[in-house]
Amino acid sequence: MPNKEKPKNMEAFLIHGRDVTPRWDYSHHVVPPMTASAVYRVESVERGAKGFAQFGNFEAMTEDPIYIYERIDEPTTGMLEDRLAEAEGGEMGIAFSTGMAAISAVTSALTKSGQHIISNDSVYGCTYSLFQHWMPKQGVDVDFVHLNGANLADHVKPETKIVYFESPINPTLELIDIEDLCNQVKKLNENRGEDNKILTIVDNTFASPYCQRPIEFGADFVVASLTKHISGYGTDMGGIVIGPKKYFSDMMLYRKDFGGVLSGKHAWPFLVYGLPSLPVRLRQTMATATEVAKYLSQHPKVDHVRYPGLETFPQYDLARKQMRDYDGNFAPSSILYFVLKGEPDVAKEKGAKLMNYLAANSLMYTYAVSLGHCKTLIEHPSTMTHSAISPEDQIRAGIDPGGVRIACGLEEPKALIDDMEKALEQI
Ligand SMILES: Cc1ncc(COP(=O)(O)O)c(C=O)c1O
Structure with missing residues (x-):
């Protein structure tokens, strides 16, 4: 479980993980097993109902999971989510079928029509296309701003909900001072109500958690394409959103309904080959x-x-x-x-x-x-x-x-x- 007992040696943790968690016991396996079942038997009407009722509840789903259907939640993917959340120093991780599925999910789930996103002016091409074509169709305007050295107060509107950037930026390798930008957001948030706080999202694909952990510098969310450093071999696609557990319910609901989940079969190579190496x-x-x-x-x-x-x-x-x-x-x-x-x-x-x-x-x-x-x-x-x-x-x-x-x-x-x-x- 993320953050309950922090691993003392993160490199060893990436290799071994935790073989016994409420999500799974693989203490007899040298390699974590892979579930290949899209559907789960729930034994009784009561247990089935309990499984549905606990959907979106972080404690229940991670401490006493009742598996029902792979698109809802699945143990191999759950193990990967726990491990990546630890690796990034976040409270929870939710895995998606690709990096773009993760980026579109977090930016859509956190905003509603009428709100506003500030994105760095250079971001991965498909992220740019998402912000330019699709977010406005959802009623969310995106301004592209050169965030390196920017004074955020000059660009923030009352409707601003997200500040989004990569560091290093793809492809120019320019960096954004994560701590400075997150501090600026914190300051701007002092005058905002709890529901109106601006959230920072950092795409950590280029660095990977091994080289940089934006949450330690104050970022709210990290997103990443697992297809890159985490896969390591170019064999599998995946994406992750890591952030505060108070957003678990919304993010899980979004993933269930839009359906871009990472399957257990695709989570397995990241757990077995990608993270350990x-x-x-x-x-x-x-x-x-x-x-x-x-x-x-x-x-x-x-x-x-x-x-x-x-x-x-x-x-x-x-x-x-x-x-x-x-x-x-x-x-x-x-x-x-x-x-x-x-x-x-x-x-x-x-x-x-x-x-x-x-x-x-x-x-x-x-x-x-x-x-x-x-x-x-x-x-x-x-x-x-x-x-x-x-x-x-x-x-x-x-x-x-x-x-x-x-x-x-x-x-x-x-x-x-x-x-x-x-x-x-x-x-
Ligand atoms: C920085 C960055 N973010 C996100 C993505 C999207 O990831 P995926 O291809 O897994 O959807 C990429 C892909 O190249 C990327 O380079």
Whole structure:
């Protein structure tokens, strides 16, 4: 159960979890079992009725669960939710079929028609599309604001309900000072009634809880795509919402009725492969990202590199403050972004040439979206992950037309650098 007895050693906890909880006893299994039943026998009318009556009650559902139907609640997914809530330092976790299912659920469940969201101006392309197309259809307006260094009071309206951002921001790697922004929200909330408080939601996909825990800095909710660092192998999709348990009932009701639940079969690989290997994978990919970033930043054809682990990173001090592993070591994650030299059109053309060369000739770089994979993935955010954002808005948000994103995998840094050297010779 989250927060009842905090794990002393989080890395060991990610590997072992708790084998006995009210949700499940797998003390005889070395590996947690996977439920493969979409429906559960409830033995009697009374127990069936009790199961339905306790729906949405956090204590009852986590301490004395009565399982009925997989879309309502399920033990393998429940174990994953408990473990991720602990990993992020939150009270409760609710898992969804994808990261976008989690993001759309939390932003929809927390708002109603007439309310307002402030989103950072650069967010993952589908989040941007959700905020631009779908939230207004629900009567919720979204303003896109450059939140790094912003004075929130200049943008907040009486109807503002959510402040939403990523840090590091996809794909520019710019950081937002989570503590500063959450403190600003706290201050603004001093004059607001309990039902009217502004809530902060941080997408922690790029960092993962191993590198950063926004709730420790005052965020109300963390959302993440589990498809990335938590999966680790690019085999499964999932999403998570972590936050205060007072929102458990609403979030569970939303998930039950809109139906975007993570099934037990899909929760299982995250529990068995993804979470246990998260620290060791990240330690390796961070070391690799540091070497690749250093190599690129001294290359004469490269205009600039953004990687929070580089001393030349403009927000290096902030990175060192808020990106820390469970032992307090600096943990700048393993994604980097770089732009080639030249006027925007020239840099874009060269970037395309570089990526096409790597796609055709390099075993080390796979031209693909996503991140947190054991294979190094390279992509062009402007035409792929962030293509939902108009070219003008991309430039406003700092997304360079020729910017290249690399999500480091488990290959040796030297092999990655050698292939990049050959590719850079071609342009
Ligand atoms: C920062 C960020 N948030 C959310 C998502 C969406 O996650 P999913 O693809 O699991 O729906 C992504 C996907 O790339 C992402 O990069």
